[in-house]
Amino acid sequence: MTAPDPKRAFWAGWWACTPFVFAAVPFGLLFGVVARDAGLDLLQTMAMSVVVIAGAAQFTALALLVDQAPVFLALAAGLAVNLRMAMYSAALQPHLGHAPVWQRMVMAYLMVDQAYAVAGQHFEVTPAMHPADKVAYYFGAVLLVCPLWVAATFTGAVVGNAIPPALSLEFAAPICFIALFSPMLRTLPHIVAAGVAVVGAILFSGLPVGVGLICAAFVAMLAGAETERRLTRGRS
Amino acid sequence: MIDPVTFWTTTVALGLGTFLIRFSFLGFLGRRTLPDWALRHLKYVGVAVLPALVTPMVLGPALQAGALDPMQVDPVRLISALVALGLGWRYSVIWAIGGGMGTLWLLQALI
Numbered sequence: 001m002t003a004p005d006p007k008r009a010f011w012a013g014w015w016a017c018t019p020f021v022f023a024a025v026p027f028g029l030l031f032g033v034v035a036r037d038a039g040l041d042l043l044q045t046m047a048m049s050v051v052v053i054a055g056a057a058q059f060t061a062l063a064l065l066v067d068q069a070p071v072f073l074a075l076a077a078g079l080a081v082n083l084r085m086a087m088y089s090a091a092l093q094p095h096l097g098h099a100p101v102w103q104r105m106v107m108a109y110l111m112v113d114q115a116y117a118v119a120g121q122h123f124e125v126t127p128a129m130h131p132a133d134k135v136a137y138y139f140g141a142v143l144l145v146c147p148l149w150v151a152a153t154f155t156g157a158v159v160g161n162a163i164p165p166a167l168s169l170e171f172a173a174p175i176c177f178i179a180l181f182s183p184m185l186r187t188l189p190h191i192v193a194a195g196v197a198v199v200g201a202i203l204f205s206g207l208p209v210g211v212g213l214i215c216a217a218f219v220a221m222l223a224g225a226e227t228e229r230r231l232t233r234g235r236s
Numbered sequence: 237m238i239d240p241v242t243f244w245t246t247t248v249a250l251g252l253g254t255f256l257i258r259f260s261f262l263g264f265l266g267r268r269t270l271p272d273w274a275l276r277h278l279k280y281v282g283v284a285v286l287p288a289l290v291t292p293m294v295l296g297p298a299l300q301a302g303a304l305d306p307m308q309v310d311p312v313r314l315i316s317a318l319v320a321l322g323l324g325w326r327y328s329v330i331w332a333i334g335g336g337m338g339t340l341w342l343l344q345a346l347i
Binding site: 019094124202222 | 259292313
């Protein structure tokens with residue numbers, strides 16, 4: 001294990017996350033615009049982005065509230081969309097679980113998709129990294145994207161409809177998620193898992209919002225791990 | 237108009253619930269280590285969750301109640317998504333984002 005160099009690790013995480021600026025900013029702008037169109041005031045719009053920091057869940061809950069759905073339904077749907085983060089939490093735990101509890105609370109608050117995809121992936125490929133450097137790397141990654149998410153929401157809420165619809169900002173979300181997982185498709189088990197996830201998402205699309213996502217992801221995870229197990233068994 | 241009480245209840249509860257989901261394993265397991273079989277499964281979290289999240293966003297109205305209607309698929313979105321996937325796989329994140337959005341705008345202008 002090399003000597004710790006948290007400052008360097010922080011900036012490495014920060015730089016690794018910079019490409020996501022181009023996806024998080026449009027998505028945040030869009031949330032600001034949509035929230036104001038839905039009748040939220042500036043404070044409410046900002047509160048949602050600061051308290052929740054999870055684009056997909058914010059859009060889901062807001063859409064249901066606009067349709068006059070009861071609180072528990074909007075809440076259940078939003079939480080279901082965010083259940084994937086329990087899997088991120090479990091995947092990051094072996095690398096970051098050693099940190100003091102207050103740091104883990106801050107990490108949890110800021111645990112966005114990019115945090116898992118960038119930091120979790122980096123830890124996976126560089127296992128020799130010092131534990132202190134892993135913490136610094138994580139904070140570098142999230143401290144770029146999270147403040148930008150909030151700033152973009154604010155800009156969207158204020159500038160509002162001056163943003164031309166032809167830019168199709170709503171498509172920045174799927175493009176961002178594709179950019180997150182496509183570099184991970186390095187081995188056959190990873191490709192199998194991704195393929196199963198797509199098929200599962202189609203088959204389970206009839207289930208309530210979020211539930212189908214969790215089912216598809218769960219089956220895909222099993223498929224990836226099982227493929228890996230069979231491949232290693234065949235080799236030995 | 238969304239009733240303020242409804243809005244604030246939902247937002248605060250969603251924030252709290254989301255925090256607990258994010259804190260779960262990282263917070264309560266601490267230094268304890270997960271068994272090998274669990275770690276082997278967790279390696280595939282990203283490639284399991286993200287494609288499942290993206291699929292309905294790309295297919296949109298073509299996907300309804302567990303059935304896919306190929307005639308309803310928006311070719312512009314599908315092609316842009318595939319371009320982003322290829323570029324991200326072959327090159328890097330920035331290529332995926334730039335190429336995906338670029339393809340979307342180009343095709344929208346053409347079609």
